[in-house]
Amino acid sequence: MQPSTSVEQAEISREQQYVDRVYARLAAMVESASAVRREGRERGLLDYTGQIKEEDYRSLFERDVLVDHAVRRLAVLDAQREGLVFGRLDHVGGEVRYVGRIGVRDAEHEPLVLDWRAPAAAVFYQATAVDPQGVVRRRVLRSQGQRVVGVEDDLLDAENAPADMHVVGDGALMAALTSARSGRMRDIVATIQREQDQVIRAPAPGVTLISGGPGTGKTVVALHRAAYLLYTERRRIQGGGVLVVGPSAVFMSYIERVLPSLGEHEATLRSVGEVVDGVVADRSDPFPCAVVKGSARMRQVLSRAARGAVPGAPEELRLYAAGRRLALGARELTAIRTDVLRRGARRNRARAEAVRALLGALWKQAGGAAGTDGAGAGGRPMSRAEFDQDVRERPAFTEFLDAWWPNVTPAEVLGWLADRDRLARVARGVLRPEEVDLLAASWSRPAGAAPARSSSVRGRTGYSVEDVPLLDELDALLGEPVRPVVPRDPFDEDGGVQEVVTSYDREYGRSRGEQTPQYDGYAHVLVDEAQDLSPMQWRMLGRRGRHASWTIVGDPAQSSWPDVAEAEAARDAALGVRTRRTFHLDTNYRNSAEIFELAAEVISTALPDVRLPRAVRETGHPPTHLTTGADGRPEAVRAAVGELLDAVAGTVGVVVAGHRADEAARWLADLGDDAAARVVVTTGLASKGLEYDGVVVVEPAEIAAESPVGVRTLYVVLTRATQRLVTVGADSGWRAALTAPDGKLTGTGPAGVTDRPA
Numbered sequence: 001m002q003p004s005t006s007v008e009q010a011e012i013s014r015e016q017q018y019v020d021r022v023y024a025r026l027a028a029m030v031e032s033a034s035a036v037r038r039e040g041r042e043r044g045l046l047d048y049t050g051q052i053k054e055e056d057y058r059s060l061f062e063r064d065v066l067v068d069h070a071v072r073r074l075a076v077l078d079a080q081r082e083g084l085v086f087g088r089l090d091h092v093g094g095e096v097r098y099v100g101r102i103g104v105r106d107a108e109h110e111p112l113v114l115d116w117r118a119p120a121a122a123v124f125y126q127a128t129a130v131d132p133q134g135v136v137r138r139r140v141l142r143s144q145g146q147r148v149v150g151v152e153d154d155l156l157d158a159e160n161a162p163a164d165m166h167v168v169g170d171g172a173l174m175a176a177l178t179s180a181r182s183g184r185m186r187d188i189v190a191t192i193q194r195e196q197d198q199v200i201r202a203p204a205p206g207v208t209l210i211s212g213g214p215g216t217g218k219t220v221v222a223l224h225r226a227a228y229l230l231y232t233e234r235r236r237i238q239g240g241g242v243l244v245v246g247p248s249a250v251f252m253s254y255i256e257r258v259l260p261s262l263g264e265h266e267a268t269l270r271s272v273g274e275v276v277d278g279v280v281a282d283r284s285d286p287f288p289c290a291v292v293k294g295s296a297r298m299r300q301v302l303s304r305a306a307r308g309a310v311p312g313a314p315e316e317l318r319l320y321a322a323g324r325r326l327a328l329g330a331r332e333l334t335a336i337r338t339d340v341l342r343r344g345a346r347r348n349r350a351r352a353e354a355v356r357a358l359l360g361a362l363w364k365q366a367g368g369a370a371g372t373d374g375a376g377a378g379g380r381p382m383s384r385a386e387f388d389q390d391v392r393e394r395p396a397f398t399e400f401l402d403a404w405w406p407n408v409t410p411a412e413v414l415g416w417l418a419d420r421d422r423l424a425r426v427a428r429g430v431l432r433p434e435e436v437d438l439l440a441a442s443w444s445r446p447a448g449a450a451p452a453r454s455s456s457v458r459g460r461t462g463y464s465v466e467d468v469p470l471l472d473e474l475d476a477l478l479g480e481p482v483r484p485v486v487p488r489d490p491f492d493e494d495g496g497v498q499e500v501v502t503s504y505d506r507e508y509g510r511s512r513g514e515q516t517p518q519y520d521g522y523a524h525v526l527v528d529e530a531q532d533l534s535p536m537q538w539r540m541l542g543r544r545g546r547h548a549s550w551t552i553v554g555d556p557a558q559s560s561w562p563d564v565a566e567a568e569a570a571r572d573a574a575l576g577v578r579t580r581r582t583f584h585l586d587t588n589y590r591n592s593a594e595i596f597e598l599a600a601e602v603i604s605t606a607l608p609d610v611r612l613p614r615a616v617r618e619t620g621h622p623p624t625h626l627t628t629g630a631d632g633r634p635e636a637v638r639a640a641v642g643e644l645l646d647a648v649a650g651t652v653g654v655v656v657a658g659h660r661a662d663e664a665a666r667w668l669a670d671l672g673d674d675a676a677a678r679v680v681v682t683t684g685l686a687s688k689g690l691e692y693d694g695v696v697v698v699e700p701a702e703i704a705a706e707s708p709v710g711v712r713t714l715y716v717v718l719t720r721a722t723q724r725l726v727t728v729g730a731d732s733g734w735r736a737a738l739t740a741p742d743g744k745l746t747g748t749g750p751a752g753v754t755d756r757p758a
């Protein structure tokens with residue numbers, strides 16, 4: 001049973017034969033789904049003239065079902081070309097099963113490949129040598145395209161292995177972990193570990209909380225869980241959809257291929273700055289301002305702001321009705337507005353109530369309430385209904401109303417708060433004066449600032465990520481304006497027919513790159529890097545998953561949100577009383593043991609009780625520290641990047657404090673095409689969730705100093721590298737200072753570290 005090259009080649013050829021058979025069958029399945037789609041399209045090419053006949057509707061409906069089914073099928077089949085079959089199980093007694101990204105049956109309906117998510121495939125991930133669960137040998141097939149290039153075996157039950165069974169390969173997991181990173185996350189479907197599989201297959205209802213240190217696979221596991229739930233609960237979940245929320249747009253593009261590679265296209269991926277439909281947040285506020293905007297105290301500020309008078313609104317209503325001059329002054333108008341909105345009414349929904357209150361006040365002034373001298377043109381007393389009708393039709397009233405109680409958008413209300421005095425009034429007793437200054441300044445930035453007036457929340461840029469939950473809160477407080485109900489012809493072009501051809505249109509629309517609409521009532525919400533969410537962000541997400549099941553991924557030790565208790569309270573409010581299931585992952589699959597040792601030392605000093613994961617891989621390359629002096633920084637960084645480009649096959653990340661990002665990009669601008677393709681300059685906060693084969697950390701002390709919880713950000717930064725880590729500092733004091741309890745210098749860096757002057 002010793003591995004040898006020729007034995008391995010023979011095993012690969014044998015597997016290739018099977019894999020070829022599966023691809024041939026897949027081609028036949030694609031052809032038959034394409035034929036169905038063609039037929040559906042042909043049925044749809046009806047030449048309408050005048051009225052549509054009922055049988056045409058039936059035909060359109062059937063076409064829709066056909067196209068819908070065929071298109072979904074093709075999307076699944078098309079996505080699975082690469083490495084379709086990745087696993088094989090040899091059971092006691094000789095039965096062999098193959099596991100793949102999707103299930104494939106032969107023409108007689110016999111299974112050729114089990115879908116990895118099917119219950120029968122679970123054993124592929126769960127069986128171990130201690131508990132083989134009837135499996136003798138587990139084999140992972142490594143492929144490039146449709147070609148099998150390697151096999152990696154685990155012998156789980158030597159006693160039951162037949163004499164002619166070969167066991168080859170060095171282990172699939174190590175091969176996967178040491179392979180070069182491309183800048184896009186890959187799925188791990190072939191090498192999911194047992195404890196990860198338990199999280200992926202946990203029951204759907206309620207809340208699944210996944211914690212674990214850096215690199216423990218939280219993100220990748222959560223994404224596989226989403227694919228698993230879409231498979232096992234397709235009916236429930238497809239109705240509302242899955243929302244996946246991550247920290248940044250860069251992170252979302254880093255993970256965007258994982259679900260499609262698992263055959264799933266149904267999830268909506270949004271960074272936390274893009275959760276509100278149509279709002280594009282293209283920057284983050286500086287830390288002190290972000291902390292105020294994220295705080296739960298903003299609820300009260302916004303609630304007061306949403307109830308305030310519209311700037312420039314008339315302070316008096318004067319009109320002639322019921323034979324009298326009537327007038328309501330500023331105090332009466334304020335009292336009416338306050339009263340209408342006090343009862344929790346949403347401003348844009350409460351216009352009718354405001355009108356009723358105005359009419360009531362005018363009627364009272366006209367003496368109507370006393371029933372004495374309300375009189376029509378001919379001296380006849382006016383009824384209340386006549387009075388109301390009369391007032392409503394007067395231009396003085398309608399013009400007043402449009403100016404006094406217009407529909408207001410969240411963007412407008414946020415814009416009002418750029419006025420410091422107004423903000424100070426609504427924030428009285430809630431925010432400190434210096435906090436008011438920060439916010440007013442952030443909203444009154446001249447160019448690209450949150451616009452003071454716009455027609456809608458949608459389609460605007462210039463907001464910060466921290467503004468987005470505030471806009472969403474205001475949207476909830478203001479409500480959608482009540483629209484007049486226009487009766488619709490159920491068969492008109494824009495109504496009925498559109499409904500009937502939905503799938504056809506959707507498919508056609510997709511090919512033209514159209515966006516699918518956003519749903520607010522998601523069936524499942526997956527939140528990554530949840531430790532960083534502010535209370536206001538939790539409220540925003542809570543509105544999108546009122547009836548959803550949730551998967552929440554986070555690591556408190558990596559948190560950049562200062563008030564953990566406040567954020568947890570907001571999270572608990574968003575999740576309500578749903579059942580919770582918690583999982584903790586303990587193995588760091590990303591970092592080499594040498595690199596993680598340094599990161600562990602840094603975080604343990606700041607958070608002595610932190611539960612650290614175990615890094616499984618040794619490379620023999622401890623981190624290198626370059627001390628540059630004041631002027632040598634650019635040259636040292638360039639040299640370090642050059643060395644890393646030679647040392648690793650994949651990506652190199654250069655991580656700096658926020659204020660150095662532009663200058664660092666300039667240092668590296670002319671390193672050539674290879675560097676342009678593989679090197680990324682990023683900041684501590686922006687590197688969350690990402691990974692690179694080599695990492696250069698520039699001035700770690702500056703990253704740690706960026707916020708009161710900057711040491712946690714530095715911990716994040718020090719855990720981004722898979723293979724090599726270099727730090728560059730003007731002096732070497734940062735290590736001693738960071739790892740010294742109470743800020744005292746210890747004089748020595750962590751063990752196993754190579755020091756070098758640059």
Ligand SMILES: Nc1ncnc2c1ncn2[C@@H]1O[C@H](COP(=O)(O)OP(=O)(O)OP(=O)(O)O)[C@@H](O)[C@H]1O
Nearest residue numbers: 176188191192193214215216217218219220589689
């Ligand atoms: N079972 C596995 N097989 C192969 N690779 C794995 C496995 N589990 C995790 N990995 C790899 O480990 C790396 C870290 O995974 P991931 O980014 O999901 O970790 P994380 O816990 O979210 O990290 P962080 O908290 O630092 O963002 C990724 O490259 C991932 O593909």
